[in-house]
Amino acid sequence: MAHKDGAILFHRNTGKDRTGVAAVLLRSALGVDRDTVMKDFDLTNDFDCALNMIIELIEAIIVINRFAMLSCLFVKNKIKDY
Template identity: 50%
Template sequence: MYRSNRLSKLTDADQAKLTAANVTLDVDLRNAMERKDEPDRLPAGVEYKVADVVSLNNGLGFHEFVPITLGRAIIDAAVKGSSDIGQSIGYPFMVSFQGSDVAFRDLLTAIAQQQSGAVVYHCSAGKDRTGWATAVLLTILGVPRATVNADFLASNTFLGRSDAVEQSWLDAAFDQVNRLYGSFDRYVRDGLRLDQNTVNTVRAKLLV
């Protein structure tokens, strides 16, 4: 299991690394324009799936009245001193937007159904859509929240920026989960609509 940023600029050497890592499935979380402008450059034999986190193909439904989510996020960003109000807004919306539910369900289902080889999933920068997807996956696997937080914040190290991600953004997403569903398990069941068999399969594949 690998997470990444955009795969559009892979060199031949980069592609060889994917092959050596036995990557056989690429799940792209980016939107249609990103995919059109910078299509993934993959080695032969890698299956490609789209799980667009902001797609409107499944409707424009939200689990909460949008102005409420927006207002709360703006206030939260101001109180916590967020350096990027857009991200402070974006994280809770990934929990509230029903199209995002579909994308994350598709990603997790693809992981469960993968028969052989490794999976790589990514967005553009590899830190926000991919960051929340990873937090969801790790939490499903029972990883402690402190470790999930540390993994999320590691983007600052790997991207060489102190402000690539902020803890408050991830907190905002988890807070929205608790606000809308009461627990993470209910978010998985009622929000992502991921059946227990798929959850069990993901755990069986990735836990040792």
């Protein structure tokens, strides 16, 4: 938990849903309007979606690189055998 200039940050690497619900309850109790609370809560879903897309892209790049390396080895062996 961090605190600076009137702001408070708290987070968890696991238990995102529990932390999010705690944030919703805390912010609601402090008088933050419902639309703002829910909009902020929904931002975590956008972040998770973007993160999953980045992970899938990295995995695809790894597969392409492996294929390229295997192709180069295959060609190198064919040239060497020639």
